[in-house]
Amino acid sequence: xxxxxxxxxxxxxxxxxxxxxxxxxxxxxxxxxxxxxxxxxxxxxxxxxxxxxxxxxxxxxxxxxxxxxxxxxxxxxxxxxxxxxxxxxxxxxxxxxxxxxxxxxxxxxxxxxxxxxxxxxxxxxxxxxxxxxxxxxxxxxxxxxxxxxxxxxxxxxxxxxxxxxxxxxxxxxxxxxxxxxxxxxxxxxxxxxxxxxxxxxxxxxxxxxxxxxxxxxxxxxxxxxxxxxxxxxxxxxxxxxxxxxxxxxxxxxxxxxxxxxxxxxxxxxxxxxxxxxxxxxxxxxxxxxxxxxxxxxxxxxxxxxxxxxxxxxxxxxxx
Amino acid sequence: xxxxxxxxxxxxxxxxxxxxxxxxxxxxxxxxxxxxxxxxxxxxxxxxxxxxxxxxxxxxxxxxxxxxxxxxxxxxxxxxxxxxxxxxxxxxxxxxxxxxxxxxxxxxxxxxxxx
Numbered sequence: 320x321x322x323x324x325x326x327x328x329x330x331x332x333x334x335x336x337x338x339x340x341x342x343x344x345x346x347x348x349x350x351x352x353x354x355x356x357x358x359x360x361x362x363x364x365x366x367x368x369x370x371x372x373x374x375x376x377x378x379x380x381x382x383x384x385x386x387x388x389x390x391x392x393x394x395x396x397x398x399x400x401x402x403x404x405x406x407x408x409x410x411x412x413x414x415x416x417x418x419x420x421x422x423x424x425x426x427x428x429x430x431x432x433x434x435x436x437x438x439x440x441x442x443x444x445x446x447x448x449x450x451x452x453x454x455x456x457x458x459x460x461x462x463x464x465x466x467x468x469x470x471x472x473x474x475x476x477x478x479x480x481x482x483x484x485x486x487x488x489x490x491x492x493x494x495x496x497x498x499x500x501x502x503x504x505x506x507x508x509x510x511x512x513x514x515x516x517x518x519x520x521x522x523x524x525x526x527x528x529x530x531x532x533x534x535x536x537x538x539x540x541x542x543x544x545x546x547x548x549x550x551x552x553x554x555x556x557x558x559x560x561x562x563x564x565x566x567x568x569x570x571x572x573x574x575x576x577x578x579x580x581x582x583x584x585x586x587x588x589x590x591x592x593x594x595x596x597x598x599x600x601x602x603x604x605x606x607x608x609x610x611x612x613x614x615x616x617x618x619x620x621x622x623x624x625x626x627x628x629x630x631x632x633x634x635x636x637x638x
Numbered sequence: 639x640x641x642x643x644x645x646x647x648x649x650x651x652x653x654x655x656x657x658x659x660x661x662x663x664x665x666x667x668x669x670x671x672x673x674x675x676x677x678x679x680x681x682x683x684x685x686x687x688x689x690x691x692x693x694x695x696x697x698x699x700x701x702x703x704x705x706x707x708x709x710x711x712x713x714x715x716x717x718x719x720x721x722x723x724x725x726x727x728x729x730x731x732x733x734x735x736x737x738x739x740x741x742x743x744x745x746x747x748x749x750x751x752x753x
Contacts, residue, residue, distance in 0.1 A: 356669040367680040374683045381698050
């Protein structure tokens with residue numbers, strides 16, 4: 320079955336730069352004529368990706384049915400460049416060994432669907448805390464896919480889990496006197512009915528006043544998540560240190576059901592364990608990830624982003 | 639090209655036509671190989687989609703077991719039993735993709751001439 324699945328989802332990936340933003344026939348930014356190669360590559364990759372996306376969508380039932388999960392992705396996303404001479408033995412065969420590491424550098428993920436398949440294969444069937452090898456594997460994958468360093472543990476601190484059910488939070492007051500009508504206007508993508516939390520977030524107001532609120536403050540509220548800081552190993556003994564660590568700490572949140580990812584910050588603590596939820600997302604975070612609360616709620620992966628120079632912007636991140 | 643996988647449909651893929659056309663464009667051998675790799679991937683999905691769309695669930699599983707065998711005769715025997723004019727359908731699908739890609743190359747040549 321491994322061979323069958325591998326054959327089905329053989330991908331001819333390219334080692335070149337898949338993030339070209341060249342617009343035929345000139346570079347947008349430099350107005351230099353683009354090469355024949357880049358022109359065709361962009362066009363043909365788009366066509367190939369479209370066909371691939373349709374294929375996965377159309378035949379996902381048989382694809383999911385075929386292989387046991389722990390075999391699936393190692394074989395699915397392999398065979399990056401079988402027509403080029405590459406060093407990896409995996410690239411010379413459609414049938415990879417199960418023990419071979421998946422070389423994501425040679426098989427870049429280019430669609431949300433691919434990422435979703437990849438992650439689903441690495442995740443357990445039940446929503447439960449991941450094992451250390453699972454966390455490491457997923458973190459390595461996501462670091463490679465999104466070109467940022469993510470991990471379940473950073474500076475020796477971690478949450479109690481990195482895979483759990485996300486619920487919807489309300490908006491938080493950004494400054495004294497902030498109202499839901501200040502936050503939501505005709506251009507907002509989320510409704511007023513999402514509401515404003517009755518209390519403040521764990522770190523208080525994001526800004527001392529409306530006038531002093533910066534774009535960063537605004538985005539911190541917009542893309543915040545609430546995590547169970549109080550369940551972090553070592554929390555009770557190190558509340559001060561942990562509090563500083565968690566305050567607006569950036570986390571990558573990924574919905575494995577659709578492969579969508581967003582850079583968020585820890586803006587609050589919660590939810591309470593009795594809710595059955597493991598973290599909460601602001602209305603904008605939930606909307607982007609296509610996650611809902613209630614009976615239809617689902618899990619996300621959430622990992623710390625190592626961003627010491629604060630260069631990674633908050634908000635949706637695309638492939 | 640070395641290390642080209644040999645799938646059951648490989649003999650039906652006339653990549654040489656496109657390779658010749660690419661040789662008239664200004665690009666390195668590595669770049670050509672990269673483009674050909676994209677073409678193969680495109681064709682792979684196209685052909686698999688065509689085959690799977692013409693099989694019921696149980697036959698899909700059987701096909702996928704066959705498909706990676708070295709003995710392509712078994713695979714073709716199975717396909718010919720299950721899909722009417724299987725080879726013709728696959729050949730036509732491949733031709734459609736090839737023509738589309740050749741058009742892209744020709745359009746590029748025309749654009750360059752006009753420039």
